[in-house]
Amino acid sequence: MLPEYGHFALILALVLALLQASLPLIGALTGNRALMATARSLAAGQFVFISLSFIVLCALFMQSDFSVVLVARHSNTLLPDIFKFSAVWGNHEGSLLLWVWILSLWSVAVALFSRQLPLDMVARVLSVMGMISIGFLLFSLLTSNPFARQLFNVPAEGADLNPLLQDFGLVIHPPMLYVGYVGFSVAFAFAIAALSSGRLDTAWARWSRPWTNIAWAFLTVGIALGSWWAYYELGWGGWWFWDPVENASFMPWIIGTALIHSLAATEKRGVFNSWTVLLAIIAFSLSLLGTFLVRSGVLTSVHSFAADPERGMFILIFLFLVVGGSLTLYALRAPTVASRSHFAWLSREFFLLINNVLLLVAMLTVLFGTLFPLLMDAMGMGKYSVGPPYFNAVFVPIMALLFVFMGIGPSARWKKTSALYLRGQLLTAALVSVACGLLFPLLLGESYSVAAALAVCFSLWLILSMVVDIREKTRNAVNLVAGLKRLTRAYYGMVLGHVGMAICALGVCLTSQYSVERDLRMQPGDIAEMAGYQFEFKGSKKIQGPNYAGERGLINVLQNGELIAELKPEKRRYFAQQGQVMTEADIDAGLMRDLYVAMGEPLANDAWAVRLHYKPFVRWMWLGGLIMAFGAVLAALDKRYRLKATANNKRAADSAAALSIG
Structure with missing residues (x-):
């Protein structure tokens, strides 16, 4: 029962x-x-x-x-x-x-x-x-x-x-991802409630902002965990970027990023009211679209669920009702409650608007790359595949431009800013960033990488612009410590978000440019050299797990003749699932580099096909993601969101009640 x-x-x-x-x-x-x-x-x-x-x-x-x-x-x-x-x-x-x-x-x-x-x-x-x-x-x-x-x-045994x-990744990755995905429903609900009641003022943005930050933080952690899980589990040393189903969670994240910035402008200055509502609608709509892509069977991916057309049609109808209904309400109500605040073209509002537009365009490029093969197939025009070359050529330049404006925005003042003021604040940071970016590839002693130079330049620019802004905000304090104490949690959250973004982007680019990979045949006693490390294959032995049997290799990693790690990759054959074979890589992880080893197929004379990877800065991707998520949570915990009975909150409630047309 x-x-x-x-x-x-x-x-x-x-x-x-x-x-x-x-x-x-x-x-x-x-x-x-x-x-x-x-x-x-x-x-x-x-x-x-x-x-x-x-x-x-x-x-x-x-x-x-x-x-x-x-x-x-x-x-x-x-x-x-x-x-x-x-x-x-x-x-x-x-x-x-x-x-x-x-x-x-x-x-x-x-x-x-x-x-x-x-x-x-x-x-x-x-x-x-x-x-x-x-x-x-x-x-x-x-x-x-x-x-x-x-x-x-009833079967005596399950499949x-x-x-x-x-894997432990299944324990933590989907719940984290879903908390973020579903969390955008709160921002969506606040937006629809504000539209229906006619309260599209700063109060609803203040109420919605902490919920949106928390949802975005969980989605950030969920995406980072999924990337980390794919990195070590799939056995080929990648993080499965630009997979269609991974894109399904990445698109709400991009719009969620725009939303939390737009909410800040709406709360502070009463601008972008209609735009912020639209972003909330788009963010949740993309979450529903991701649900459709994963569960309808239209995509082929290790991340997707096998599903029948009936389920896909149900989600499609639900998606149409939610998106169509909310956009209809938006079209009817948004013009009547649009903000009437004004700002100069050189102001913080302007740079936030530019960032929002760039994020929206970035999302559209990912959406196009994800849906284009499906549309072409549906129209009977053949099978198409859109992979990293497209995304790297279109998405990456947009993000580089975004980094430029992200660095300028925090130093700009609300409503109007002097160009001379911005130049005085940021010129040194810009020059230092360019110089360090140009020098960095030379310091690694590798062939010069323009992509790496640009990555260091843009990432350092973002970090130094935060340092400049902190210096400016603490300039009139008695001392640095007193000035830092005066800054709010929301501000520190913004700083951590930008720094985390820089670290994450740096990790993605540098590991892509400087990774080394070798596929080779190794038998006991063989030594292979790669990136200054020696990998000695000591052989393999049989292992028995609770529901699998397999072989475990032993590879000693040496540097300058000194043993630094013992790696034990495995090849498993599961008793059920038609004896499916799985590769379990082993990794010597570090902040500056990973040494990654995976076993392929057994060969003659106790030899194995072995894949070796040297992955510099790969951990920075996930470290940056965690820093961004922590910044979002810190901003959501700002004390002004916990005040319940201040005069300002009472006035906001009274004003909202007066504006209500319900």
């Missing part, structure tokens, strides 16, 4: 979602405070029942209940417990339930941490989130039931989890 309990809990959650979508909205439209007050309790109730359903599914996997179709297809009695747990979302139906649960978690978080908001605004926001929940709960119950049973011919997914 346990699967039936989980299924029934989902049905009850759908009933509560229907109530959450309707009752608070009716209350907001009629001014009925009792109906508006139901929003929080309905969100909490929906969270409880979806959590119960999710716990039941976890229990079914842990118990290896193969009468449940999903468990039989994606688990096995020999599967380690940690992978039984992560197998819950290592498939379409379970990952969709995880998505729905995270959506309910965001809803209850808004309900709990929005006591300072006007009641009718909370009602509208939670009503929109209830509408989104209805769509996904219907999707789960009608097309993707995770509790479907096979009561006859096992895909060996690619039997």
Whole structure:
């Protein structure tokens, strides 16, 4: 009966979602405070029942209940417990339930941490989130039931989890990614609530901003974790960049980046109101588009779920309703509540606008590269592939231009800035950046790389511009420490975000330019030299795992005759999954470089095909991502977002109530 309990809990959650979508909205439209007050309790109730359903599914996997179709297809009695747990979302139906649960978690978080908001605004926001929940709960119950049973011919053993997914990366990567993906629903709900109520002022931006920052931070970590997982798991030393499904999460991240900057301008100066709302709509729409691409079967990728056309059509209809409905509301309401603030072409607002436009164009280039093969195939014009050459030729120059404006923006003043002032502030930083960029390839002693020189130049420019801005903001303080204490968490978050972006870009470019790779045949006693390191193959031995058997190699890494690492790559053959063979690389990781070894196929005379990689600065990609995410969280924790009863907040609430047309 346990699967039936989980299924029934989902049905009850759908009933509560229907109530959450309707009752608070009716209350907001009629001014009925009792109906508006139901929003929080309905969100909490929906969270409880979806959590119960999710716990039941976890229990079914842990118990290896193969009468449940999903468990039989994606688990096995020999599967380690940690992978039984992560197998819950290592498939379409379970990952969709995880998505729905995270959506309910965001809803209850808004309900709990929005006591300072006007009641009718909370009602509208939670009503929109209830509408989104209805769509996904219907999707789960009608097309993707995770509790479907096979009561006859129950198998004695399950088919096992895909060996690619039997990794710690599955435990942490999808939940982090989904929290970010789904988190943009909060920004979307605030935007729709603001449009519907006529409150497109600075108050809604202040309410929405911390939620958007947190969602963006989780999405950043999720993308970084996915890159790291692909790097060590796929066995070829890449981070799987520009894969179509990875692009599906990268596009909301790009627009989310534009959104958090636009929200800052709306909150500070009351500008870009309509533009900010549009970005919130686009960000969540891209999250839904990513869901369609992953679950419809239109893309072929190790990241995508095999799905039937019925599921793809359901998501497509839902995407059309959400995007079409929100854009229709935007077209009707945005012109009537557009901002009327003015600013000079040389001002912080102007540079934020330029950055937003560049980010939007960058997203469109990724969108085009991702969808172009699908469109050509759908029109019967043949099979096309869009890969790194296109993205490197189009996307990279846009990002380089973005870095230029990102460095200028923080030093510019609101409303109007003097060109002489900016030159005095930033000229030295620009000259130092160019000089260091030109010299850097020479210091490495390698062939000169123009791409590396440009990467160092732009990244250092971004970092030094932050140093200049900090110096300017602490100039009149008694001492540096006192000046630093005076700066807000939101400001430090912005600094960390920009520095993290620079470090990440530097890691991507330098590891691409200076990586060394060798494929060779090695038998016991052979020594290969690469990038100043010696790799000695000592042989291999048989190993036995809980659900696999294989061979483990031993390769000693020496530098100047001194042993610095023992690497033990593996070749595994899994008992289930038709004896699928997997490569498990081993890595000697460091801040400045990785030494990466993977075993290929066994050859004659105890020899193996071995792949060696020298990956300089590769860790900087993920370090930069973590720094950016920490900056976003720090900005969201700024104390002004936690004040509940200040005079400013009271005035904002009174003003919002007066503006409401609901």
